[in-house]
Amino acid sequence: MERLGTGIGWRPEIAEAVERMPGIDWVEVVAENVCPGHLPGSLERLRERGVTVVPHGVSLGLGGADRPDPHRLTALAERAEALGAPLVTEHIAFVRAGGELTASPRLEAxxxxxxxxxxxxxxxxCxxxxxAQDALPVPLAVENIxxxxxxxxxxxxxxxFLYELADRTGVRLLIDVANLHTNHVNRGEDxxxxxxxxxxxxxxxxxxxGGVERDGVxxxxxxxxxxRPVLDILxxxxxxxxxxxxxxxRDDNFPEPSELERELASIRDAVERGRAAASGVSGTPGATAPAPxxxxxxxxxxxxxRARLALAQTALLSALIAGTPVPEGFDRARLTVQARALAAKRADVVAKVAPELLDILGDAYRPAFLAYAQHHPMPGGYRRDALDFAGSLLHTGAVADVRARRALRVWWLDRSGPRPRAHRPTVRLARATRRVLLRR
Structure with a gap:
């Protein structure tokens, strides 16, 4: 495994700052946020300087009951090749459930x-x-969540669990020490x-x-x-x-570049303290051997x-996003916290992919979206979610302000198209909404 050094997650909001930061050996980019034929200029310039770029996937769902989607694997492989990456990474998680294995609607988390x-x-x-390993042109590493x-x-x-996974497959591990801290606080794991x-x-x-604690979670x-506890685990x-x-x-609430640089310095210091401790015990710092x-x-x-796992994951996800009964054995209070977190994240991401909705609805956006989300699980991506949300508001007449309703109507009509590509209930809603709006 090649030595990567110290890096930072590349995000458009801090792209210029990352380019200017000293001591950045590599960056990681969310794979789904880049297009192989149209890489951001910032990433191109970093690559020209010899900075390694690693694509980090978030939607493959390797821990789900279904086999990996070939189209998603192809897309991930294309990004790895476009970026000249030495490896690609994904998560040990499931992100969707339902479908053929359960004869139920597909649900997206x-x-x-x-x-x-x-x-x-x-x-x-495994x-x-x-x-996934067979479909990718470079090694795969998977992350604990x-x-x-x-x-x-x-x-x-x-x-x-991680040991068995690596032993059986030879997959590399991306260890998130912040996630280990999260699981320590939330699940009592050492x-x-x-x-x-x-x-x-x-x-x-x-x-x-980084993260934040609210009400003991x-x-x-x-x-x-x-x-500090995360740095101590590092x-x-x-x-x-x-x-x-x-x-x-860092994905949001971006500080000044100088603060990011101080955090990077703290990370380097934490690693050096660990190396010094290893040297004091054994006389030589630890080394990474070839993967088994x-x-x-x-x-x-x-x-x-697979069917048993599919039923269990579908029951959990349905309880989280569709309000169905909590499966036996789960902590009801924690599921409520998780459900609220999922809805809040969904509202935040929809606002990012469709900022016009926030401009049009103003302070009414968030409560309206959270109310909508209680009865409308996300069946597809966030862009589809934004369109469905706007269509629902227009179809039900939920927007009282005349100017906002007109602006929302224009936005929705401009993007919905004559035949929206989605599941049938969404298409029926879209067509019904268009009929109502076009008569006005």
């Missing part, structure tokens, strides 16, 4: 949700990872125990990020400064092995195993 740490879920994940909720009946700890169980020879690189916001990790790369993630070769591929996962 719009968020990374935890996989149950069971033998069945591990078998499905097979999905192998499918943060979670507000725990699955009942789990059979493995986080460290054991970060040191997780690190002790990890196959450090499989480490690809490390994520570091830690939210992995990526919008706040990195706290130091612990660096005392066990020499991370090939460490990267600061994967075990021979087992027999295909039975369809019944």
């Amino acid at each position: 719009g968020h990374l949700l935890p996989v149950p740490r069971t033998r069945d879920a591990l078998a499905v994940l 097979e999905n990872v192998r499918i 943060a979670a507000l909720i725990s699955w009942p009946g789990e059979e493995l700890t986080e460290g054991q 970060p040191a125990k997780a690190l002790a169980d990890l196959p450090v020879e499989a480490l690809a690189y490390v994520h570091v990020a 830690w939210h992995d916001s990526h919008a706040h400064p990195v706290p 130091t612990d990790l660096a005392s066990r092995t020499s991370p090939p790369g460490v990267l600061l993630e 070769a994967p075990s021979p591929a087992p027999a295909p996962v039975p369809d019944a195993t």
Whole structure:
């Protein structure tokens, strides 16, 4: 594994600042946010300077019950090739559920949700990872995620789950120390125990990020400064092995560049403290060895195993976004917190992909969207969600202000097209709304 050094998550809002920052060896970009044929000029300039760019996927859903979508895999591979990346990364999570395995509507979480740490879920994940590895032109690394909720009946700890995954597939691991801290606060899991169980020879690189605690729940916001406990976990990790790369993630509430540079300096200091501790114990700092070769591929996962996982994930996701009963064994209060977090994130992302809605509706946008989200699960992407939301407001006459209603009508008509590409209920709503609006 090549040495990456110190990096930062590239985001359009801080693109210019990242270009000017000293000591940036590499950047990571959200894979779904770049187009292979039209890379942002900032990324092109960074690449010309020799800065490594790694695509980080968020929508593959390797922990889901379905096999990975070939189209999504192709898109991820294209981005890796366009960026000249040495590897690509994704998450150990599920992001959608339902569909053919459950004979139910497809549901989209719009968020990374935890996989149950069971033998069945591990078998499905391993097979999905192998499918992805075969389809990608460069090595794959997968990331542990943060979670507000725990699955009942789990059979493995986080460290054991990750060890088994790496051992069976040879996949690299992207360890997010902020997520280990989140799971410590929210689920009582010991970060040191997780690190002790990890196959450090499989480490690809490390994520570091900030968060915030509200009402005893830690939210992995990526919008706040990195706290000391997260840096301490990074130091612990660096005392066990020499991370090939460490990267600061920041997705919102961006501070001044000088503050980001101070956070990067704190990250470097935390790594150096870990190396010094390792040197004091063993005389030599830890090193990252080649990743273990994967075990021979087992027999295909039975369809019944995937179906069981699909039913469990669909029941959980439906409870979170559609208000169906809470599945047995889950903490009802924590599911309520998670459901509110999902709705809030959905509202925030829709406002980003369709800022005109925020301009048109003003302060009424957020309460209107949250009310809409309670009864309308997201069946597709966020752009489709924005269009459906606007169409629903117009169809129900929920916008009282005449100017806002006219502006919303123009916005919706301009984007809906004569035949919106979506599932049938959405198409029926769109056509009905168009008939109402065109008569006015």
